[in-house]
Amino acid sequence: MTAIWRVDSEIFQKNVQQVKNGQPLMAVVKNNAYNYGLSFAVEQFWEAGIRCFSTTSLSEAVKIRQLSPTATIFLMNPSRDFETLRKYDIHMTLPSLSFYYENKAALSGVKVHLEYENLLHRSGFKTLDEMLEVLEDHQANTKSKMIITGLWTHFGYADEFDVSDYEDERAAWIEIVDTLLKQGYQFEMIHAQNSASFMREGQIFSHHTHARVGIALYGSRPYSSLSRTSISQALTVQANVIQVRTVQAGQHCGYSFAYTAEKDNTKLAVVDIGYGDGVLRTRAQHDVLIHQKRYPIRALMMSHMFVEIDDNVQPQDVVTLYNEDLRIDDYTFKGVGANSEQLSALNLDSLTKEYQ
Numbered sequence: 001m002t003a004i005w006r007v008d009s010e011i012f013q014k015n016v017q018q019v020k021n022g023q024p025l026m027a028v029v030k031n032n033a034y035n036y037g038l039s040f041a042v043e044q045f046w047e048a049g050i051r052c053f054s055t056t057s058l059s060e061a062v063k064i065r066q067l068s069p070t071a072t073i074f075l076m077n078p079s080r081d082f083e084t085l086r087k088y089d090i091h092m093t094l095p096s097l098s099f100y101y102e103n104k105a106a107l108s109g110v111k112v113h114l115e116y117e118n119l120l121h122r123s124g125f126k127t128l129d130e131m132l133e134v135l136e137d138h139q140a141n142t143k144s145k146m147i148i149t150g151l152w153t154h155f156g157y158a159d160e161f162d163v164s165d166y167e168d169e170r171a172a173w174i175e176i177v178d179t180l181l182k183q184g185y186q187f188e189m190i191h192a193q194n195s196a197s198f199m200r201e202g203q204i205f206s207h208h209t210h211a212r213v214g215i216a217l218y219g220s221r222p223y224s225s226l227s228r229t230s231i232s233q234a235l236t237v238q239a240n241v242i243q244v245r246t247v248q249a250g251q252h253c254g255y256s257f258a259y260t261a262e263k264d265n266t267k268l269a270v271v272d273i274g275y276g277d278g279v280l281r282t283r284a285q286h287d288v289l290i291h292q293k294r295y296p297i298r299a300l301m302m303s304h305m306f307v308e309i310d311d312n313v314q315p316q317d318v319v320t321l322y323n324e325d326l327r328i329d330d331y332t333f334k335g336v337g338a339n340s341e342q343l344s345a346l347n348l349d350s351l352t353k354e355y356q
């Protein structure tokens with residue numbers, strides 16, 4: 001018996017179609033498609049009509065090209081491997097003025113999307129003037145040069161509702177897009193919205209060609225006021241009871257006195273999953289499901305957990321950590337890391353990986 005990580009392909013596909021809702025999406029497939037598996041995800045997204053993919057790693061971008069010869073691929077991090085970008089027809093971010101001037105000649109033939117920094121401050125041009133400087137310099141350049149195919153930004157606050165930062169970053173971005181378009185610049189692709197922005201707006205912004213969506217396609221709600229039915233989780237994580245132990249009041253269990261039994265004849269299930277399999281430590285503050293009943297986790301170790309049980313639980317019983325009832329996003333909203341943090345942590349080398 002080993003703990004399993006299982007994805008129901010039918011639920012996954014239905015969720016993608018529901019989230020997509022007929023709108024043009026760029027699917028974010030970085031970090032091995034949020035750990036769902038790059039080839040599985042690209043295949044599923046393609047089936048749902050998505051033709052555009054983005055990632056942060058050049059090697060993943062090349063793999064997408066191998067999986068999908070006609071897809072549009074966008075690399076969100078800058079790379080200086082311009083030969084590979086050209087060879088595999090990968091569009092890339094243009095992340096700053098200095099990157100442009102340092103690599104102006106070498107960028108020849110590379111397709112780039114001008115990135116606006118906005119409030120996240122992770123990457124991108126700081127001002128409209130910097131973007132105009134590049135556009136004008138590029139227009140005046142008569143030598144062999146890069147190809148400007150897109151314009152983009154990333155919102156850092158779209159899942160925040162109690163502050164005005166999303167409205168601020170949104171307004172700043174729309175102003176950039178409107179000004180550049182009014183000045184006659186044209187872009188094959190314009191994209192900004194992540195899952196939270198796309199879901200809260202209910203559509204893509206005007207003049208934009210794509211919403212650049214990740215977590216919603218993988219079955220987690222980006223913010224808690226979304227209804228459970230708007231997004232479905234296809235992932236189940238289950239482990240097994242390998243032994244049942246009985247301890248007495250005052251006895252300590254787990255490393256460093258992790259749990260102290262409060263009453264005599266406390267029954268603990270030893271379960272074959274732990275933080276080495278990627279269960280976040282904060283997840284242990286909540287329950288698991290055995291035979292449709294919730295039981296509390298008492299200690300989390302590398303390859304094991306203690307769960308306090310009753311007489312209805314036996315060795316070999318199945319213990320569910322995540323499924324459609326115990327959703328990753330339910331725990332995210334309780335403070336167990338971010339959705340993508342739990343998804344990416346799950347260790348697919350130690351869990352048995354299954355697609356149904």
Ligand SMILES: Cc1ncc(COP(=O)(O)O)c(C=O)c1O
Nearest residue numbers: 028076154194195212213214215
């Ligand atoms: C640049 C960029 N765009 C889009 C996304 C997708 O965000 P989400 O998974 O919230 O939809 C991410 C994810 O972190 C990102 O870094």
